[in-house]
Amino acid sequence: MPGTLSFQYDGFCFEETVSKKVFAPWSLLSFFAEPERGFKNYWFESGGRPYALLEYLKSHALRHPEEYGNLKSIALNELSSSSDIKTLSDVALLTQAGYLTLKNIVGTTAYVGYPNEEVKTSMAQLYTERLLAGRTVEQVGADNISYRLATENVEAIFHLLNKLFSSIDYQKYPIRDEASIRAFVQVFFSGAGLSPIVEHHNSKGRSDLEVKVGTRYWVFEFKVCKSTNGAKDLLNEAILQLQRKEYGLQEQEEQILRVALVFSLEKRKFTEFSQCD
Known part of the structure; x- marks a missing residue:
């Protein structure tokens, strides 16, 4: 629900039942340190746009903005196996970097999306820069x-x-x-x-x-x-x-x-x- 801690900072999922979700620790601690500031985008402020990710996106096409709000699909083994950054798909990188998280698994296909409002906003800012x-x-x-x-x-x-x-x-x-x-x-x-x-x-x-x-x-x-x-x-x-x-x-x-x-x-x-x- 909008205006709640879970809406803003929760939603990260890393296990195959897609039932257990966790908060972003840094964002949660930052909020409780200064709750009077309200829900700030601590993710982006504290490294949500790391140099390595930005450099990667210069040479790999960021998903078209029309795909911004949609779930993305990826082979489950691509998330669990190690890959060279040169061959890593954009979806796999964004998942490993925390921009996307597990939403559903069907067979050997994982469906990933933004974990919460904070990351969704950060991703929109990246898309805006590209646009x-x-x-x-x-x-x-x-x-x-x-x-x-x-x-x-x-x-x-x-x-x-x-x-x-x-x-x-x-x-x-x-x-x-x-x-x-x-x-x-x-x-x-x-x-x-x-x-x-x-x-x-x-x-x-x-x-x-x-x-x-x-x-x-x-x-x-x-x-x-x-x-x-x-x-x-x-x-x-x-x-x-x-x-x-x-x-x-x-x-x-x-x-x-x-x-x-x-x-x-x-x-x-x-x-x-x-x-x-």
Whole structure:
């Protein structure tokens, strides 16, 4: 559950029944040393991005951002046997480094995922660096994502997202469809310490992305057009979808902001936006 020690720091699993989980010792001790600081990302601050891992990721393709939130599969024997770092797969390395942990085992295949929110955030920060070609969100003028979502209006968030997307290495990470848009926004928001929900289901359908920030609850519906022609029609389609399927309205938050956004593949940016009542 969000806001708990187990959600933030627990979840590491190393045995084949996948039933026993442990906390990250350093993060837990650091939290109890200064609980008044709240849940900080001690993992990243204290070596969550070691030099050896970063060097490895320069020569080995980090999983595509669209895979960020998905479980990864790996042969069980690859986790239990020693391997040369030159031949080690990215999944095996990330598991051995603590970024991924056992979630399930089926036969000889292990399924691994992020152990907790702290590591999930750290991984999103690594993905963000890759998306932005080594730059930080501060360097591209899109810092304080959480604060902006908590305080600024829809138009400001529209411009914030465009700063991020205009800085993506489009050759390595092309924007192809709504799934790409959704995945990249998920990575950016997760890297900012938020917990976005992708394809959140209600009784009438599933929204593209939803995220809670303070007393606000944001609901995003994305559309992609090949050119600026038809962008207005797609915007209206997204607005109708938000209205008819009542995305986000089941939430009991102080302020619900439902936003339709259209991304132009031709211009490589969001060209239309509208807030839906």
